[in-house]
Structures are given as C-alpha cells and as structure tokens.
Amino acid sequence: MNRRTLAAVLGVAVLGSQAGHVLAYWLRFGDAAHAVQSSGVHTYFPALAKTALGAAAMVLIAALFVIGLARVVAGRRIDREAAPSFIRLLAALYTVQLAFFAGQETAEA
Numbered sequence: 001m002n003r004r005t006l007a008a009v010l011g012v013a014v015l016g017s018q019a020g021h022v023l024a025y026w027l028r029f030g031d032a033a034h035a036v037q038s039s040g041v042h043t044y045f046p047a048l049a050k051t052a053l054g055a056a057a058m059v060l061i062a063a064l065f066v067i068g069l070a071r072v073v074a075g076r077r078i079d080r081e082a083a084p085s086f087i088r089l090l091a092a093l094y095t096v097q098l099a100f101f102a103g104q105e106t107a108e109a
C-alpha cells in the first residue's frame with residue numbers, strides 16, 4: 001500500500017469509526033440513542049458526528065466529481081494493476097475503524 005492509499009484508508013476509517021459509533025449506540029439503545037449520547041461523557045458527540053460526517057460527505061462528493069471530470073477530460077482509464085485489492089482495503093478499513101472505536105470508548109469510560 002502506498003502513502004496516498006494509506007492516507008485515504010486512515011481518513012475513511014476514522015470517519016467510519018464515528019459512523020460505527022452512532023450505529024452501535026442506535027443498535028443498543030434504539031430511539032433513545034440520541035438522548036444517551038447527548039448526556040455524560042458523550043455530550044460532545046452528536047454535534048461533532050453530524051458536522052464531521054456532513055463535511056466528509058461534501059468533500060467526498062466534490063472530490064469524486066472533480067476526479068471523474070478530470071478523467072473524462074483527459075481521456076484516461078484506470079489501470080487494473082494500479083488499484084489495491086478490495087479485500088485488502090476492506091480488511092484495513094475494518095481494523096482501523098475497530099481500533100479507533102475501541103480507543104474512543106476507552107477514553108470516554
């Protein structure tokens with residue numbers, strides 16, 4: 001994995017860990033998850049999660065649009081050997097997301 005791919009995996013994993021945090025609380029507490037996350041050590045979390053995920057979504061959509069437009073204008077195609085395998089990316093994302101989630105929960109305890 002090169003530096004650019006590693007940086008992308010880390011960025012997506014950190015944001016994904018926050019989405020996983022929201023999902024884990026929703027699965028555990030149901031509709032009361034927002035109230036639980038808005039109290040105690042989780043007071044900061046709902047606003048931070050909404051802002052971070054919204055900003056990340058906007059950046060991702062803009063980046064994909066710019067990259068796609070640049071490829072269309074240049075007439076370039078993606079080489080099959082240039083991209084890492086899907087399974088390796090999935091394993092890396094899962095591992096980093098789990099580590100960030102566990103670290104965050106440990107820090108909040």
